[in-house]
Amino acid sequence: MIAHLFGLTVIALTFAASAVSKLRDRGGFVQSIRAFQVVPERLSGPVATLLTGVEVAVVAVLALGTAVPAVVPPALVAAAALLVAYTAGLVSVRVRGLHVPCHCFGASPVPVSWYDIARNALLLGIAGLALAAGTPADPLAGVDAVLVALAGAATTLVVTNLANVVHTVVTAAGTD
Incomplete structure (x- = not known):
């Protein structure tokens, strides 16, 4: 139950953040x-x-999966397929030595890095975890569901900003 709700929360919020950024700056994307x-x-x-x-x-x-649980596995598979495609593009950029920003979660001057690829691998693992956990017969109740969803939201904030956080830390360390 926990793994399922956690995974759904992370994947849904991550894709929501990504989609909103792309809709707000379609030209940049x-x-x-x-x-x-x-x-x-x-x-x-x-x-x-x-x-x-x-x-x-x-x-x-x-x-919609909260009301119709049967739609969740195909949505997670679609999310995983999209993550694989995005990851292939990121790997291609790194391997070819291009220094271009990802624009994964909006405009950023930070070029594609291995951290972007690691982020996607982590997200693939989380989608796989949610799929493997299956749809629970009984959903989590009340406070437990809220706490798991909050943990998923916090994880999403870290995951969606991983490259920028690492870039900031590395840049700050280099200026001392």
Whole structure:
């Protein structure tokens, strides 16, 4: 029960944060896709729309999952597939030595790093954990559910800002 709710919370909030950032700055996201050089430039706009749409759909279906638990596993699989695609793009950027920002959670001057890839691997693990835990027969009640959801929200804040946190710490350490 705990693993399921924790995983759903982290994945839903992470994809919500990602989708909102992309919707707020679609042009920046399209530019980021161009800079990654993984799809033809003319497809950058449609790919941005598709990826953002899938993120919104995942969030919506996971939210619906509280009333219709049967929709949760396919939504988690879709989230995992999207994370695999994003991770492949990030690895491609790193391997080719490109120094471009991720734009994963909004505009950022920080170039794609191995921390972005580690973040996605962690999110894949969390999605897998939620899938493996299965849909609980009886949901957590009251305070327990709130505490698990809060733990998921706190984890989301750390995960979605991991690259920026590490960049800040490394930069500060280098200036002493």
